[in-house]
Amino acid sequence: MKEPAEFIDSYWLNASLFALYDKNLGIATTHLLQALQITKGTLPATTQDDWWRYAAVTVRLGYGQAILDALQEHGYDLLLRPYYVAIQSLLVKDSNAFLDSIAVEIREVAADLAERIRRYM
Numbered sequence: 001m002k003e004p005a006e007f008i009d010s011y012w013l014n015a016s017l018f019a020l021y022d023k024n025l026g027i028a029t030t031h032l033l034q035a036l037q038i039t040k041g042t043l044p045a046t047t048q049d050d051w052w053r054y055a056a057v058t059v060r061l062g063y064g065q066a067i068l069d070a071l072q073e074h075g076y077d078l079l080l081r082p083y084y085v086a087i088q089s090l091l092v093k094d095s096n097a098f099l100d101s102i103a104v105e106i107r108e109v110a111a112d113l114a115e116r117i118r119r120y121m
Contacts, residue, residue, distance in 0.1 A: 006046075007046065007047055007050075008035075008038050009035040009036075009038045009039050009044065009047050009050070010035075010047045010050040011035075012031045012032070012034040012035035012038065013031070013032070013035050013047075013050050013051065013054045014050075015031040015034075016028045016029075016031035016032045016035065016054070017054065017057055017058075019031060020057070020058065020061050020063055021061070025063065025066055028063070029066075029067075029070045032054075032067065032070060033070070033074060036074070036076055041076060041079035041080065042079075042080075043080065043083060051083065052113070052116045052117045052119070052120055053120045055067075055083070055086070055087050055090070055117045055120075056117045056118070056119075056120035056121045057120070058087075059087065059090050059091065059117075059121065060121055064087055064090065064091045065091060067087065068084065068087055068088060068091075071084055072084075081106055081110075082106055082109035082110040082113055083110075083113055085099070085102055085106055085107075085110035086110045086111075086113035086114040086117055087114075087117070089110060089111070089114045090114055090117060090118070090121075095114065099111050099114070
């Protein structure tokens with residue numbers, strides 16, 4: 001399959017999701033890291049909705065913690081802190097209590113992202 005010239009991070013996110021549907025976490029993680037390398041640790045405005053959907057699907061499939069582990073292993077837990085915290089908040093019983101324990105400058109953005117991600121769940 002040929003990679004598209006634009007929105008290439010979305011291509012790799014979708015490839016990662018297909019691997020997760022096949023229960024292949026190793027390949028899924030590789031594809032996620034390819035998407036992150038392309039974006040240089042940012043979430044482009046043109047594909048942010050794909051990142052929200054990616055998080056929602058990974059959580060729904062039961063791979064939320066595995067994806068967080070991969071992000072942390074490669075330093076993206078710091079580079080993409082609000083996104084990381086938003087996903088974390090979706091994995092705990094009391095999302096609001098968890099978010100209240102996070103620094104306010106991260107909390108507000110993470111809460112907004114968590115709500116955006118929830119719309120895809």
